[in-house]
Amino acid sequence: MKFFGILLIFLVFWSSSFAAPVEHKLESASCNSCNLIVEVAHDVLGDDALDDCIVDFISWICSALKIEDHFVCKGMVGDFKEQFIYVLQELIVEPKEICGLLVKGCDGGFDPYNATWFLPMPGVKPPHKTPTPIPSGKPTLRVLHLSDLHVDNDYIIGSEAKCDEPLCCRPPKDTNEAFVQKKDIAVPAGKWGTVGDCDAPYWLLEDMMKDIAANHKDITVIHSRLIMF
Known part of the structure; x- marks a missing residue:
């Protein structure tokens, strides 16, 4: 099932790469396609067992979107396989968190870059103490x-x-x-x-x-x- 899920994501991205520029009337269809891709990806990555096709897929996306060249994408994804899978599992929870960034106006235009993030800090910051001068x-x-x-x-x-x-x-x-x-x-x-x-x-x-x-x-x-x- 994982293989067919990856294949579905690949086909959707492949067809999207040849699509015309997205106009306002097509934003809804693009949003729906994005949500489908993210949901399938989340289902695949949610499994306990992950095979190498996940790494190949991420490497292909990196190259297709021209994030880096093919050699950098392949090496980077291969060296940080576990980290990539963990980050994707944590990020791809709700489609709007990804699709709001990729598709303009999708799900209210959720923008992760401008969203409020909370980072809990452990403990209490100790009071500042002025250091004692070192004797000459x-x-x-x-x-x-x-x-x-x-x-x-x-x-x-x-x-x-x-x-x-x-x-x-x-x-x-x-x-x-x-x-x-x-x-x-x-x-x-x-x-x-x-x-x-x-x-x-x-x-x-x-x-x-x-x-x-x-x-x-x-x-x-x-x-x-x-x-x-």
Whole structure:
């Protein structure tokens, strides 16, 4: 039954993708179609056993709506399968919560982005206490704090720094020359990194560590929340 439910959702989305722009007189039909899709999806996701067709369907929706490219959608959904299923189960409760966002005027125009959300906070916030000043003359420590060092081992100097993927300055994920159109480099990646959607080249990290070791020998503590992503 789950397979046929997924197939029904797929067919409705497929037919909708070829539909003409929605006019006012067609909003009711679009709203009804949206409600049907959400209800079927909720019934399918409500089962205890979930197979891989759910992940494939979410990945297809991600690609069809051009949220990200095919490679990003497939990898993202595959890595966060359980999280996607949980969020969908929590969100798709009443059709109006989704359809009010997707279809203008559907079910009174419910807008989740502007709705009032309540977030209960545990306990009571303790009163603020002014810290006691540290007496002068006390020994001090030199602390080196390293945090969030985004290093890309695939960084390529001169590659596109302004691309259509989440991470640039590296080879494109789709290397099929039959489908990839070669474009002129708009923003070339610099040798020591580029401001934008790029991580740092590994030689930047190496050079930084060498400089720290050579010029900051009086460091007492090295602290890092996370060395590399």
